[in-house]
Amino acid sequence: MSTTPVGARRARRVAEQSTDPELPMLTLADLGVLRDVDIDDDGTVTATLTPTYSGCPAMAEMRADVTRRLHEAGFPEVRIRTRLDPPWTTDWITPRGRRLLAEHGIAPPGPVSRQTAGPVPLLLSTAPPAARCPQCGSVDTEETSRFSGTACKALWRCRTCREPFEYFKEI
């Protein structure tokens, strides 16, 4: 196997094509979950992934998929590393990832606020800034639940078109 930077770039391109099993429109690169892809002198590829949420059951699937794709692309030796630090943040979702989320009916996250540094943000009455409805584009929307079918999403509804939608919440 080539040990030139070309090999590393190709391995990265292959690994980047892996998708999230829960959000199949997004690649791991779009999500910011694929942190690094390296290749060493004997051709072993090391891909470094970071989990989104501690309990995300998709991690094992993601590791298997990256490994499978690299094997199929002709990299026989593949090592997967888990990196917890720095913790994953929705700020790492790429502009392309945000666009694809919206196109699939999931409102993309806003920037992660740093308000946890100040007085306790209990969010007693305020919801996060209004999400834009991915169906009609209205910002006349409201949160119905901060949790949804997967850990990373909240449930919202649009007051204009009356459709419910999911919101990828900031973390």
Next chain:
Amino acid sequence: MHDDHVHPSPSGEHVEADGQWAFGTGFEDPLYGADTTVPDGIDGAELASCCVLLADDALIAAQRLAQWCTNAPELEEELALANIGLDLLGQARHLYARAGRADGTGRGEDAYAYFRDPAEFRNVRLVELPNGDYAFSVVRLLVFATWRLELFTRLTDTPDPVLAAIASKSIKELDYHRSYAAQWVVRLGDGTAESRLRAQRALDEVAPHLGELFTPHEHLRVDVASVRAETTAIVSRVLDTAGLVLPITESATGGGRDGLHTEHLPALLAELQSVARADPQATW
């Protein structure tokens, strides 16, 4: 699956990764491929003990939250409680994995979760109390999430980089849990006479178990006094908004950290462990 990674089975011999319990066939270690070397100057056994008690708190809390599935008052709350439980289960898995590497036994999460008896669990008693009504569960969650967030904030600069990383990751999740519980405690306390009565009753039931949360422990090296001050201040602020009162109780209950549990833990564990224990070698 794609690899030949092996885990020690509860009985000691090695089995293929496919033969583990946590997620059924195909389960893998959550710290898969991470650098889990214990840095010089850290006692691995002590670090493992610290991770186990933090993991046990999360596992038992997660199991109680999971028991709300199909029983929650509304679908949205059921999703929320299940998601919060899943986060805590994830935290427990990382911490058990850390413990097994740190003490050199190589034990996996299954060994800790399924093959220890009640007296070997180190969780605080607060998390093992039955769910009660929804008011009790959200009042308990408010206290638990607030306290755990304070603990983990202080553990983000603990000398072990793996535990510090788990703590950094967890606090982002706990912030959502605390916020969820706070909103509901305010809604119940400031709601109808019935919801207010139930929320106050829940507080009265939780109060005797607060002392244990703030009792210093040899394996948990954090500034307990500041954890107590911060936790109390935040919970009190929510209760003020909700019009509820935290009763002043000098609690004598405790001992969970030393394996002295209420009668509720054996029943919870019997349910949690029964399938794995019925056939430890089973795969699916």
